Amino acid sequence: MKKSIYLLILFFCILTSSCTMMVKGIAKFVVKNYNDYTSTHISEIQITDPKGKLQTFGDLYQGKTVYLYVWKDKKLSAQQEKSYLLLKERFAKYPDVAFAKLDMGSDSTSNTNRLVNNASSAEFRNISKINDPAPFIIGKDGAILSYKGPKPEDKIIVDYVICQAMNGEDGTKSAKRFIRGVNGNSRFKSEKLVEWYTNHFGEAPSDHLSMSLSTTN
Numbered sequence: 001m002k003k004s005i006y007l008l009i010l011f012f013c014i015l016t017s018s019c020t021m022m023v024k025g026i027a028k029f030v031v032k033n034y035n036d037y038t039s040t041h042i043s044e045i046q047i048t049d050p051k052g053k054l055q056t057f058g059d060l061y062q063g064k065t066v067y068l069y070v071w072k073d074k075k076l077s078a079q080q081e082k083s084y085l086l087l088k089e090r091f092a093k094y095p096d097v098a099f100a101k102l103d104m105g106s107d108s109t110s111n112t113n114r115l116v117n118n119a120s121s122a123e124f125r126n127i128s129k130i131n132d133p134a135p136f137i138i139g140k141d142g143a144i145l146s147y148k149g150p151k152p153e154d155k156i157i158v159d160y161v162i163c164q165a166m167n168g169e170d171g172t173k174s175a176k177r178f179i180r181g182v183n184g185n186s187r188f189k190s191e192k193l194v195e196w197y198t199n200h201f202g203e204a205p206s207d208h209l210s211m212s213l214s215t216t217n
Helices: 017-031 078-090 119-127 157-165 171-180 191-201
Strands: 046-048 054-056 065-071 097-103 113-115 134-138 144-146
Touching: 017 171, 065 078, 065 157, 078 097, 078 157, 113 119, 134 157, 144 157, 144 171, 157 171, 157 191
Parallel strands: 065 097, 097 113
Antiparallel strands: 046 054, 046 113, 065 134, 134 144
């Protein structure tokens, strides 16, 4: 089965403890590569903004945790765009979080940031071999905290991973903590997760949470 196939981990359908263990094992497998490139920094890569101005990533997003959607040939679908905008709205209250898109292709008409094809981007291009649009989470110091991380439609886990990235934590560590913190009845068993959810979403978590997790080729 190709990695590009959308993988849904439906916590709300878990009925037995053995199934819970199996699904959690699959979920941990999905997130294990989020921290593959935490030693890679992209502050110095050069990009052309929608106005045609050449800038470095670090200059554009200094001091920000960035949820960066990257693509080369395929752009976001209408549904992906909708989920992306909803995620962006949920984080509007955090001044140190930014959302950005980066076109790695050669389409000079793209109304978004475009990666300049020069030495500054060589390493990032080399590791960003993607067939479908993929999200990355970049730390405030420019480090890749989540490589092909959770997608906007992966509510609630994507919100948690971004929030933890604000404190410099890589995506694998935070995602695994989140997975461990959910029981077989689709409820949080961690009081810290309950507190985080309540503060972030402005309401207490329901008795039956619906969550998903996806992967990108």
